[in-house]
Amino acid sequence: MSVIRRLPRYYRFLCELDDRGVERISSTELSKIMHSTASQVRQDLNCFGGFGQQGYGYTVKGLRDEIKKILGLNKGYKAVMIGAGNFGAAIVNYLDFNKLGFELAGCFDCDKEKLGKQLGGLTIMDDSLLDSFCKENEIEAAFLCIPKESVESILDKLYGLGIKCYWNFSHYDLSSKYSDVVVENVHLSDSLMTLCYRMNNSK
Amino acid sequence: MSVIRRLPRYYRFLCELDDRGVERISSTELSKIMHSTASQVRQDLNCFGGFGQQGYGYTVKGLRDEIKKILGLNKGYKAVMIGAGNFGAAIVNYLDFNKLGFELAGCFDCDKEKLGKQLGGLTIMDDSLLDSFCKENEIEAAFLCIPKESVESILDKLYGLGIKCYWNFSHYDLSSKYSDVVVENVHLSDSLMTLCYRMNNSK
Numbered sequence: 001m002s003v004i005r006r007l008p009r010y011y012r013f014l015c016e017l018d019d020r021g022v023e024r025i026s027s028t029e030l031s032k033i034m035h036s037t038a039s040q041v042r043q044d045l046n047c048f049g050g051f052g053q054q055g056y057g058y059t060v061k062g063l064r065d066e067i068k069k070i071l072g073l074n075k076g077y078k079a080v081m082i083g084a085g086n087f088g089a090a091i092v093n094y095l096d097f098n099k100l101g102f103e104l105a106g107c108f109d110c111d112k113e114k115l116g117k118q119l120g121g122l123t124i125m126d127d128s129l130l131d132s133f134c135k136e137n138e139i140e141a142a143f144l145c146i147p148k149e150s151v152e153s154i155l156d157k158l159y160g161l162g163i164k165c166y167w168n169f170s171h172y173d174l175s176s177k178y179s180d181v182v183v184e185n186v187h188l189s190d191s192l193m194t195l196c197y198r199m200n201n202s203k
Numbered sequence: 204m205s206v207i208r209r210l211p212r213y214y215r216f217l218c219e220l221d222d223r224g225v226e227r228i229s230s231t232e233l234s235k236i237m238h239s240t241a242s243q244v245r246q247d248l249n250c251f252g253g254f255g256q257q258g259y260g261y262t263v264k265g266l267r268d269e270i271k272k273i274l275g276l277n278k279g280y281k282a283v284m285i286g287a288g289n290f291g292a293a294i295v296n297y298l299d300f301n302k303l304g305f306e307l308a309g310c311f312d313c314d315k316e317k318l319g320k321q322l323g324g325l326t327i328m329d330d331s332l333l334d335s336f337c338k339e340n341e342i343e344a345a346f347l348c349i350p351k352e353s354v355e356s357i358l359d360k361l362y363g364l365g366i367k368c369y370w371n372f373s374h375y376d377l378s379s380k381y382s383d384v385v386v387e388n389v390h391l392s393d394s395l396m397t398l399c400y401r402m403n404n405s406k
Contacts, residue, residue, distance in 0.1 A: 004397065004400060004401075005397065008390070008392070008393035008394075008396035011396065012374060012390075012392070012393070033376075035378070071396050071399055071403070072400055072403035073396065073399060075399065075402075077399065077402055086292065086293040086296045086297060087296075089289065089293070090289045090292070090293030090294075091293075093290075094289060094290045094391070095391060095392060095395065097395070100392055100395045101396060101398075101399030101400075101402075102395065102399065164405075165398060165402045165405075166398075167394070167398050182401045182402055182405050184397055186389070186391065186394055187212075188294070188297070188298060189211070189215070189298060189303055190208075190211035190212060191211075191387050192298065192300070192303045192305065192387070193210070193211035193274050193276065193303050194207065194208065194210075194387055195304075195344070195369075195370050195387040196274055196275050196276060196303065196305065197207060197211075197273070197275055198368075198385045198387070199275065199280055199343070199385055200278065202367075202368075202385050
């Protein structure tokens with residue numbers, strides 16, 4: 001696992017430590033929370049300039065703010081949610097996008113029943129408005145909560161609008177079609193199959 | 204990434220190939236779908252006994268069934284969903300647990316408003332029934348769709364009932380408390396922060 005994958009976890013743990021009023025932490029303590037080693041922690045944080053002081057450790061707030069900056073969580077990238085079904089709606093209600101680097105600017109669905117309804121303070125719009133909306137609002141990212149079969153045509157449209165960053169919950173392989181996109185895939189069924197495998201092999 | 208993490212993807216792609224009527228596939232073709240190399244594919248599948256024939260490749264149905272067996276997707280491990288809020292409900296409606304190795308036997312929530320309502324063909328039950336239900340139904344796994352603050356007390360109860368396998372959507376660190384549990388964590392916010400970082404660094 002690369003240091004990039006670990007950064008969100010560092011950030012999460014540091015936010016929790018700060019919430020609990022902890023002011024500083026050693027690499028050894030941090031490594032325990034991370035299920036890692038002190039030397040791994042020092043090496044990870046050195047990648048980004050190293051923020052600790054020997055014999056003192058890290059300032060929780062300071063390190064948290066540095067990692068926040070490295071992750072770019074203050075950028076507020078404008079994004080659209082594609083698919084306002086059960087799953088898309090749950091994601092919108094579940095996550096605080098503003099704290100995670102994004103501003104959710106619009107929600108789209110092709111189901112006429114959903115149009116005009118509210119989701120996360122936004123009015124669900126028809127896919128036919130996607131083009132004008134994304135241009136007017138300078139959208140940079142899309143969250144795809146639609147079935148695999150529906151992805152290709154929407155992706156072609158979004159890519160044509162210059163949107164190259166995707167959070168993808170479908171099993172459609174975006175980077176096979178467009179090699180220059182930035183994609184984070186969340187494959188829930190793969191995760192559950194992995195749990196099944198591990199249960200099988202833990203007995 | 205270990206071969207175990209790749210197995211669900213092999214399985215998914217082989218199911219799709221079979222749906223499309225493809226009967227056999229070479230390691231080179233399979234490696235393209237997997238964004239991998241032919242030698243990696245051969246090495247992965249050799250770990251489990253090797254199912255290919257030189258110059259012929261793999262039988263799609265045969266390989267799919269072998270991987271299904273290795274993953275244990277035919278086991279139907281009995282599981283409970285803890286938390287029937289927006290997110291838990293979306294997960295229940297979104298995934299076909301039976302195809303992923305599990306049988307969802309019960310859904311629990313502490314919110315009195317939700318009790319008695321239907322979810323995925325099941326009646327949502329009060330947390331107070333968890334004990335007797337899990338014992339009677341020989342539950343082996345739990346899916347945790349509850350906030351971090353609520354996890355510890357439920358986990359103590361489930362662990363006390365002998366349940367050691369968890370699919371965890373909260374940020375509670377289960378393996379810190381019980382070192383012998385099998386846990387698959389899904390950290391959606393980490394995934395989104397990673398997308399933000401990669402957007403930042405792709406410009």
